[in-house]
Amino acid sequence: MVKIMTKDQFYELSSNAFEKRETCPYCHDCSFSVIIGQIYFPIFFGFPIGKVKINNELFDNTHLLKCQNCGLLYKDLVISKETQVQIYRDSKERYKYKPCNRYILQKLQIIKKMSKGKKQHILDIGCHTGHFLKLAQVAGFKTSGCDYSDIAYAEHRDFIDMDYYKGFIEDIELLANKFDIITAWDVFEHFYDVRVALQKIYYSLRLGGYLFLETGNVSSFPANLCSVNNWWYVSSLAHFNFFDVSSITYMLNNMNFRIITIDRVYHKSIDGQGAVQISKRLLKSILFISPKAYRYLTNLKGKSGEAASLPWKDHIFVVAQKQ
Ligand SMILES: [Zn+2]
Incomplete structure (x- = not known):
């Protein structure tokens, strides 16, 4: 294959x-x-x-x-x-879009504030090698994770103190009302079946439990700068679904979630970057305005033709509560 x-x-x-x-x-x-x-x-x-x-x-x-x-x-x-x-x-390579600790700690602070100091049980979907869950453990949460990659499975003992689910969220069996919090950082765009994934999340959250998610915003300015089908986020091979405030609101309400907040945010790889890295991103993004020319140039070099995200708030951060 x-x-x-x-x-x-x-x-x-x-x-x-x-x-x-x-x-x-x-x-x-x-x-x-x-x-x-x-x-x-x-x-x-x-x-x-x-x-x-x-x-x-x-x-x-x-x-x-x-x-x-x-x-x-x-x-x-x-x-x-x-x-x-x-x-x-x-692959011998590792996943490269590692979020910086500051980004994770900001998210944990929001989660802690909402969970009112009690020791809560988090399931992180797409936990990979546990960048988020390791810090969640330190912050006093009980941690469970879900990921399909073998690398994540090999390392999960370092960051899981409850359950580890190996596989795609659509395919795994979860108990009802098990988790206080479910997180999905840049994961919704990867779902094969958005309805089944949301049903699993809803089913396994306790009543009053929270879903925290972040995903690309297809109605953002960078997404529409050179038509949405040229956006780097859409051309990325592993991204299948593209949400915005209106569609995610519809789906979550339709699943009986109550939306607590929706904020426009930067992609996690942008947060904490310096001026040099941001300038490189800008240069790549300018080239991507002509995707054919960009593809031609990158093919000549045999390099990845994926453009980088602009330093722009082209993602949405959503908090929703099971009711
Ligand atoms: Zn539809």
Whole structure:
């Protein structure tokens, strides 16, 4: 399924490494969906991890759709679960978008304030190697995690003091009313099935428990600067779903969550960066205004053609309560 090239150390993906999505991943219906356009993929990706090269036919076969019922934007062709697991298992590289401690501590402060000082049990979905949960443990929370990567599984004993769930949230079995808090930092865009994922979250939270999530905002200025299907966040190989304030509000209310707050925030990789790093990002983003030229230049060098996020508040931070 995934061909691993040893010479240049990249994974070459053909169409059988992808799976078709026939319906809106929230509504489970395609009758409300309209095509926004094709997606300007680069040839090489540095994401999820390792170096990935995609087959040309995927350019023609992948579209960005909008469901006019729930407002969600989504891809109709996505990298398969098996392929993602294999890349995470085989790659020698590590996940590079590690959030800085200041970012996590700010989030923990908000969570602590809402949980009123009691020892609360957190489930972090997409916990990876525990950057968030390690600090949550220190802050006095009971920690559980969920991730499908083997790297995360190998290291989970360092940051989990309750349960570890290996797999995709849509596929794992959770007990009802088990957690006080569920967190999902930059994870909603990766769900294969948004409805099932939200149902699992709702089911396993106790009544009055909180969901904290962060994801890209498809209605933000950078997302629409050069049309949404050119946005780096959409062209990223492992991102499948694109929310905004209106669609996430609809879905959470529809699932019987009460929205406590929605804030516009920076991507976690921006927070705490210096002027030099921010300038590099700006340069890459300017090039991305012409995605074809950018792709051509990066292909010449055999480098990842993914653009960086602008130093702009192009994400949403949401707190919702189970009622
Ligand atoms: Zn929908």
